[in-house]
Amino acid sequence: MTLTAMDARTALLVVDLQEGILGLPTVHPTAEITDRAAELAAVFRAHELPVVLINVAGGAPGRNEMPKSTSTPAANWTDLAAQLKAEDSDHRVTKKTWDAFPGTDLHAYLQSHNVTQVVLVGIATSIGVESTARSAYALGYNVTLATDAMTDMDPEAHRNSLERVFPKLGETGSTAEVAALVQSSR
Numbered sequence: 001m002t003l004t005a006m007d008a009r010t011a012l013l014v015v016d017l018q019e020g021i022l023g024l025p026t027v028h029p030t031a032e033i034t035d036r037a038a039e040l041a042a043v044f045r046a047h048e049l050p051v052v053l054i055n056v057a058g059g060a061p062g063r064n065e066m067p068k069s070t071s072t073p074a075a076n077w078t079d080l081a082a083q084l085k086a087e088d089s090d091h092r093v094t095k096k097t098w099d100a101f102p103g104t105d106l107h108a109y110l111q112s113h114n115v116t117q118v119v120l121v122g123i124a125t126s127i128g129v130e131s132t133a134r135s136a137y138a139l140g141y142n143v144t145l146a147t148d149a150m151t152d153m154d155p156e157a158h159r160n161s162l163e164r165v166f167p168k169l170g171e172t173g174s175t176a177e178v179a180a181l182v183q184s185s186r
Contacts, residue, residue: 003173006181007117007142011050011110012040015100015122015129017084018055020077026123027158028151031083036149036175037121038083041090043179047186050113051090053080054100056128099131107139117142119178121149126157133169143170146178 014037022030041051055078078094080086093104100106110118118141122129129150137143145166152158166172 003144003171003177003181006144006178006185007115008185009049009114010044010117010119010144010182011052011113011115012044013052013054013100013106013118013120013122013132013136014041014084015054015120015132016056016124017053017081017122018077019079019081021056021123022081024123024153026151026153027155030123030151033121033123033149033151034081034083036146038081038085040119040121040146040149040175040178041084043182044119045087045089047182049182050110050115051087052093052100052106052109053084053086053090054093054095054106054122054128054132055080056096056098057094058096097131098127099135100128101132101135101139110141115141117144119144119146121146121175123151124157125150125152125161126154127152130161130165133166137169144178145170145172146175147172148174 044051057078091109093106118136133143
């Protein structure tokens with residue numbers, strides 16, 4: 001589905017563009033993904049729309065197939081990518097699970113700002129971005145995914161999210177399309 005409209009109160013959700021994740025091997029160069037996310041953040045800020053910068057610290061409790069790491073992450077592991085040029089007006093969310101909604105104030109923040117649509121970008125397409133998009137959809141937000149501003153560690157998982165999952169959750173488009181819609185709707 002191509003992009004059709006931007007709601008009057010749309011927020012940008014930037015998922016896991018943080019130092020500890022940017023160095024992992026991904027399908028697309030993380031510098032390009034981060035630059036596109038930063039471009040969208042600048043457009044949203046210029047139009048006084050909410051920008052939410054999401055990082056992950058730790059992991060969800062319980063059993064899973066991934067063994068718990070016994071190593072201590074680097075001190076800057078959760079630091080947001082410098083290219084995002086985080087501003088004091090940006091809302092920050094630190095999550096402990098793949099999804100940015102459970103256990104955080106994200107939904108309350110979006111509601112307090114009358115947000116009806118979210119645009120998602122980030123890493124990893126099939127994990128953090130997809131789970132957050134699923135929750136946004138379930139909570140009733142109009143979901144838009146800037147697919148050229150996201151990547152994954154697994155090419156098949158990335159493609160599955162882009163081709164099979166995201167079209168069922170909302171509209172997909174490029175960074176340029178999202179930026180143009182934001183600018184033309186203001």
